[in-house]
Amino acid sequence: MLMQNRKATAALASVAMSAALLVGCASATPSQNRIGAAAVGGAVGGAVGQKAGGRTGAGVGAAAGAGLGSNSQGSSTKGTTGSAVGGAVGAIIGEKVIGGSTGAAIGGALGGGAGAAVTE
Secondary structure (H helix, E strand, O other): OHHHHHHHHHHHHHHHHHHHHHHHHHOOOHHHHHHHHHHHHHHHHHHHHHHHHHHHHHHHHHHHHHHHHHHHOOOOHHHHHHHHHHHHHHHHHHHHHOOHHHHHHHHHHHHHHHHHHHHO
16 A cells, blocks of 8 residues: 555656656747757667666667757757767766666766767
8 A cells, every 4th residue: 555655756756857848948048948958868768778678778878869859949950960979978977886777877967968068
């Protein structure tokens, strides 16, 4: 019973956070949306890639996620490439320094967002 309550609480918190983020994105500039999408894509790709293929998988996953994220928001080829490279480097460093999929996600988010910001 306690485990079900924890799952329900986590699900509710996730929905509330997603709604708050969507409201924040409505007032963001297109440049901010591209940076945010690259960061989210880098985090998700880095974590999933690390689970699938270790440090190399984290780099590939973060690169794909950050590149797709920024491209989905209308980024240029240069912006997409910058966010992909940043996400890959960040995920590899994060996985090595922090460890595991958590480190890959944090590094992929930081690197993907930074790569997108530099090219904006």
